[in-house]
Amino acid sequence: MILLEPHNYIIQTTLIDKFAKPSSLDVQFVDFDGVRFHMTNGDRKTVLLLSMHIRCWDELVRYGAMDVLRREYSSLLRTHAEPEYNVTLEIDLENAPAEGEARDNFIHSISLLKRNALAAPFELAFTTQKQLEAGGGQGELMQMHYRDEEVIYVQAAQDRVTIIFSTVFREETDRIYGKLFLQEFVDARRLPTIQNAPQVLFTNREPPLEIRHVPGLRDSEDIGYVTFVLFPRHFTNPTIAAGTISHIQLFRDYLHYHIKCSKAYMHSRMRFRVSEFQKVLNRAKTEIATTDRKTASSAMDSRRQLIGPQHASCVLRDFAPCFAASYAPPPASLITTLFKFCCPRALAAMFVPASLLAHVLLFSLRWVPSVARTVSVSIPLTAPTSAPSVPGSLISFSIEQDRWTDWIGTGSRNDYWFNLLSNLKDITGETPRIRIGADSEDHTDFSKTVKYSEAIFPASNPTTPYPEATNVTVGSAYYQLASQLPSGTQVTWGVNFGTDNLTAAYLETQAIVSAFTSSAVKSAGVTLESIEIGNEADLYKNNGHRNSSFNIQNYVNQWTTFAQNVTATANAALGSKVALWGASFAGSSHSATSGFSPQSAIQDGLLKSSAGAQIKTISQHHYEGSFCSGSNGLLQDLMLKSHTRGNLSSFSPDISAVQEQGLQYVLGETNSYSCHGAPGVSNVAGTALWGLDYALYATQIGVARVHFHEGIGYKYNFFQPVTLTRSILDGSTLPTPLAPHIQPLYYAAIVAGEAIGNTGSAKAVELSISNSQVAGYAFFEGSALKRALFINFQSYVGGTRGSVHITPTFSGGSKSEMTVKRLAIPLANATSGVTWGGQTYETSDGKVSGSVHTTKVSELCIGRIRFGIRGSTIAHIYDFSMIPDLWQKAFSSQCMLPGFCWDVLAHVEIRQAVSDQDGSRRKLSA
Structure with a gap:
């Protein structure tokens, strides 16, 4: 079980920050119980006002809340609260306790404002019980209507204090989980060590005897009542009483929090079981029979031929x-x-x-008994008519905007990240496109008093070591930092739609277009590609941005209202019509008649308004799995060829519907596992193979671009652009800070870039390969074959390293020699040590280091080409060429043992594998 803290973390961290550096502040936030807080400056920056509005304030005042607050805060308590709030504290930072324990206690006390207000009825009940011990009877039944349809009842008696929570279970499963959860309380009290714990009772629908006379009680299956019986031992000692009050207040939140966690865990376990069962079914499929190669001895028995001088x-x-x-x-x-x-x-x-x-x-x-299988692959020499065009910016990025200033740099440019982006531009001639927004996009406000940004972050936890900000306030200079991106970068920037604050969206749009029309950004060659209005609106009804009835028609209507305002503002400033991204949904129903999907949005009129007509791109968000509940994904699952194709192909109906409207379809936010990735999976070398195949396969179903999501400290990043002090795996403090560095997934972008080339005219087609562990793609410029990629998904994590031999045949002609460049991965679960053609990007400045190592492969000996790919490896082939006809005739297949030379080539790879394991890593040429 996880204990919830009684203090408000946002108040605590904000005060700590403002003590360290007083500055302008205007923050509003709401906690889980709907209690509203407002933190702002007083008449100067060193004075902070903290206001609170709680639903049951009048009831709390009746039970002595003001007396408790005067006792706790004395002179800090203002006589008149801020309008629309119940109570206000005035905190003078200059007159606060000095640094040290006294200040920490002062900050902690202020962060307990809600706890102290709610403590009043409990303190009154404890006092009343003491008074009733001699004369008997019962005290007043105190009621706190602190949530919609939910109440806390407190009543003192001669020998006890009874506390009753009425709580609503929105789903039948919640009620079942709640009953099981509370039964654990009953069972736990039987343990000898905790028999002094309060008695706990649970009833469903029927209210306890103490409150049956209360008018207006609901008679419904979704109502449950939890009763705690406190005896004097639980509150006679003042210290124990304070702890009891702190914990008992949080019980309702504690109960529902663990119900949600349990449901999420059960869901993830069921998904895992289904996945395991699917694996069993997949293994039950009949495998295609393979024919072993003849041994050299049997070949010689059948063909004794002349070995000539050639x-x-x-x-x-x-x-x-x-x-x-x-x-x-x-x-x-x-x-x-x-x-x-x-x-x-x-x-x-x-x-x-x-x-x-x-x-x-x-x-x-x-070496005839080779461990490698042979895979024959037909490669067309000319591009099929169906081959899609592939841009140099195929692999682009989505940046969580709460820490945008860390990515780009404020006092000076972040040269490390700049160099990593420039590497990709140098290879393809096109800078990756950058989308800035995501979850924090819908938590962003604009203020002219802020220069760059001020953000409030929740506490780090093992599942999410670097959580997104719950509030971000930005100023004009925040957007102007785009001038520090590489020249040619096209940016899509998101504006706030989630909080339903049209003013915020307007001010953000105004600041965005002002930045991109400024001389600094224009001279840098950075342009505004699009504006995105809102992030994952299909989740609004679940995350509190909208009510539970929010549907696709509501989305279209509300989005259109915002878009009319955004486009009017942007069009006037730009002197042309700004392009928009539409949808940006977290998932899709893939239906035009129900749920959230591009089809249903189009059907409900998303494109019909003048603003909707400015949509040029439909964005879809997609992750291969989820780590939100803290259950781990499997690297082997991520590296399954069928897994990627099954997941992406489900979006084919959406893509067709979008393309019918003449719009492009992008994966505007994507990566391996949602909630920042899975440790030991998203951050290891095997993801480079997955990421490369994922992006390239996306082109085959009509995806124009793939924006991999990045955030400071996220496990699935291509790069970590700043020094980290906490582990990305579990949030623990690192013994030494971790300098900026790439992660293995970055090599997917490097390899894809080299395969696509820099002409801007590349096309790609997936090659038909029957082997479930090998994927391949051919790349064309104009209509001519230029390059090909092969990926061996066999997950190598130690022991014998398997391999496959690729035997390409060229439909429409022949090739006799080519160059092979390999991505070398020490282990699929390694986090470093990856090289591309002998070169590394694991450098302090992000620039490539080392000499290029490639291998020439020809058909000189047997009239065919063959090359090997070890497990968890990528092979890139290029520089195809012909050899003279004279040599072709001289090297007739009648002059050599079948497979002779290529057995030798395979053995070079085996020797190299042995050499690698011994640590010598010497280059062996063939």
Whole structure:
């Protein structure tokens, strides 16, 4: 169980910040019980006013709340509260206690404002019970209507104080969980160590005897009553009494919090069970039969052929360096026997030492039982007509805007992040597009008195070490920081729709267009691509932004009202019509007649207004899984080829509906696991394979761009742009600060960029590969094949490293030589040590380091090309070329053992794997 704290964390952290640095402040927030708070400045920055409005204030005053508050806050309590609030404290920072324990206690006391107000009826009941001990009888039944339809009843008697909570269970499952939860209280009291705990009773629908006479009680199945019976031992001692009051107030929140947690846990477990069952069913499928390669001996039995001078030259030139020092010379008799056996005419034609050829042959025979499978892949030499265009900015980014100033830098530019973005621009010729907004977009207000931003963050916790801000106030300079992005960057910026505050959206829009029409931003070559109005409106009815009846028609109507205001403001300032992003939903019903989806929004008139006509892009948010409940995802699941295709293909109806309107469809916010990623999954090297395949497959179903979501300290980031002091895995304090660094997923953007190229005319098509662990894509410029990518999803976390051999055939022609560049991953669950063609981006400045290592692969020996890919590895092939026809004829397949040279090539990879495990990592060429 998790104990909830009685103090208000926002009040506490705000006071700590303002003591450290007094500044302008105007913050309003609401807690779980609907209690409203307002923190603002008094007549100067060093004076803070804290106001509170609580629903049951008049009842609390009757029971002595003002006496309690005068006792706790004395001179801080203002005679007249702020309008629309019940009580106001005036805090003079200059006259507060000095730093140290006294100040900490002072801040903590103020953060207990709500607790102290609610303490009044409990203190009165404890006092009344003491008075009744001698004469008997009962005290007044005190009632606090502190929530809609929910009440706290407190009554003193001669030997006890009874506290009754009436609570509403919105769902039948909540009532069942609540009953089980409360039964645990009953069972726990049987333990010898806690038999002094209060007695707890629970009744459903029927109110306890103490309150049956109260008028207006609801007779409904969704009402439950929880009764606590406190005896003098629970409150006679003042210290114990204070603790009892603090804990008992929180019981209702405590109960419902754990009900929600339990439901989330059960849901995640059910999803896990279903996933495991699906794996069992998938394993039950009939596998495609594979034919093992013939061994060299059987091949020689069937085909004893001549090894000519050209083949000897091939072996000498391409393979001798690999094996010359590997084996002792075999006996001459063995050489003669071998060559007479397999090639009767060979010795007469040789012009290289037979011993060298014997070395190679022996090596081939030794390694025939290879661990690798062969996968044949047909690659078209010209682009199919269905091949979609792929932009250089395919992999773009979505930035959580609460810490935008950390990403970009205020006093000076954040050169580390700038360099990482510039790397991608250097490769593709196009800067990744940046969307700034997300969850904190709907918690943002604008103030002219703020320069950059002021944010309030909830407490860190193991599931969410770096939570989003609950309130962000920004000023004009906040948006002007876009001038520090790389030249050519196109930005989409979000404005607040969640709080239903049209003024906030207007002021933010005004500041955005003012920034992007300023000389600083224009001269930097940074442009405003679009404005996004609201983030994940389909969740508003669940997160408190709208009521529970909020539907797609409400969304369209309200969005249109906001959009008319936003576009009128932006169009006038820009001198042209600003483009808008529409939808930006967290999920989709994939239906035009129900739920939230692009289809239903279009059906209900999203595009029909003048503002709606300015929508150029429909944005969809999607995560492969969720870590919001704290249950972990599996790396093996994320790296499943079928998992990615199944998840993304479900959006095909949405994409078709959007494209029919002439609009582009983007994944405006996406990544591996929602709620910032899963530890040991989202932050490890295997995600580079997933991220690359995820983005490329998205293009095949019509997605124009993929914006991977990033936030300071998020586990699924491509990069961590600032120094971190807390662990991204569990929020614990790091022994030493962690400098800015990339995470393995960054290599997905690097590899994708090189595959797409920098011409701006790239097209891509997924290759048909029957192997469930291998994916491949071909890339074309104009209509000509230029590059191809192959991904081996076999998850390697130690032990024997599997591999596959790719044998490409080229439909419409042939290629005889190509270059292979590999993404080398030490382990799928490694968090560092990844290299791309021998180079690394794990540097202090974010720039690439090291020399490029590639391998030339040709068909010189057998009239075909073959190359290997080890588990958890990516191979990028390019520089296709032909060899002269003379050589093609000379290297007829009649002159060589089938598969001979390529067994040797596979063995180079095996030797390299052994070498890697020994730590030597020396380059072996073939």
